[in-house]
Structures are given as C-alpha cells and as structure tokens.
Amino acid sequence: MAQTGYRNLEGDERELSREELQALRNNRTGVAIFQYSWIMAFVCLIVVNLQIRSNFAAWPPEGVAPLNPVLPALVTVAIIASSVFARNALQAIKGDDRAAFLRRWRIALGLGAVFAAVMIVELLALPESGQYSAVFRVMTAFHVTHALAIGYIMFRVERYGAGGGYDAVRHWGVEAAAKLWYFVTIAWLLFFVVLYVI
Numbered sequence: 001m002a003q004t005g006y007r008n009l010e011g012d013e014r015e016l017s018r019e020e021l022q023a024l025r026n027n028r029t030g031v032a033i034f035q036y037s038w039i040m041a042f043v044c045l046i047v048v049n050l051q052i053r054s055n056f057a058a059w060p061p062e063g064v065a066p067l068n069p070v071l072p073a074l075v076t077v078a079i080i081a082s083s084v085f086a087r088n089a090l091q092a093i094k095g096d097d098r099a100a101f102l103r104r105w106r107i108a109l110g111l112g113a114v115f116a117a118v119m120i121v122e123l124l125a126l127p128e129s130g131q132y133s134a135v136f137r138v139m140t141a142f143h144v145t146h147a148l149a150i151g152y153i154m155f156r157v158e159r160y161g162a163g164g165g166y167d168a169v170r171h172w173g174v175e176a177a178a179k180l181w182y183f184v185t186i187a188w189l190l191f192f193v194v195l196y197v198i
Contacts, residue, residue, distance in 0.1 A: 069196035082111035096168035
C-alpha cells in the first residue's frame, strides 16, 4: 500500500493505513510530551536536593552516616540491563519473533522487579536523620512509584503479548512501555549520581 506524505516509516509500518499511522504518530507525540513533563519533575527534585545540601557545610551532615552505594550500584546495573532487554524485546517483536520478544520482555520485567524490591528495602531501612534521610526518601519513593507504575504497564504488555496481541506491524504497547522504561532507567541514573556519588 503506497503511503503519501509519510516519510521515515520503520519496516512494516508501511502496511498501516493512513489513520493507523496518524494514531501511531499521535501516540508517540503523547509519550514524548509525557516524558518531558516527567523530566521537569525529576530535575526539580535534583535541584531541591542540591539546594538543601547547600545549607550544610558537609553532606551528609556531620554525625550522619553516608548511604552505602554497593547494593544500589548492583541494582543500577540490573535496571540498565533491564532496559537493554526491553529494547531487544522491542526489536524482536518488530522482527515478528514473538518467542524472543516474550523471553526478553520477561527478563526485563524480572530485573525491573528486583530493582524496585531492593530500592523499597533501602527506602524502608534508612534510619531517620533529618533532612538527609527526608530528601533521600522523597526522591527514592518518587522514582520507585514511577518504576512500579511502568512495571505494571510492562506486565500488562507481557500478558497481552503472551496472548498473541502484538506482531511486526502492530506493537505500539511494547514500544510505549519500552520508552517509558528507558526514561525510568535514565532518571534513576541521575538520582543515583546525586544520592550516592556526589
């Protein structure tokens, strides 16, 4: 089917009707706008963290033990690997390899669940230490809430995919969930640097 006015179509997208292509472009624009709004919220939390830090001679404040970065660093590797598997799963479904899609998507989902579980434990195990623990809890809870929400979307994608709901042409749900998961990963990398490195 010849499509006029639609350049840069990916692979089998040329098989979509004009209306389906427009809906796909609208969906992609919507996800991009959603991600930009999230970026602003995450950047604001980083700015607040840095502002609070500037009120102290040292960070963490004197008498407060710094956070141990070892376990969070390990789950940071897990969430990066999870994003890689999500991307590979998206590529698999674009190639109409449903078995590889499901296998890779489930690994991405499992690694994401490990990340969320460890960060919830970190969040709950942190002793009260004034603003140091408060800013950590706000930032981590905000991120974990987003990770759990997107994790739920990824779970729904897995269920729909297990029922044969996606193919090489129609896989918007996979693409959207993967893009949102990439954002969760990038946001965590920024938070990890602010909370554990600097």
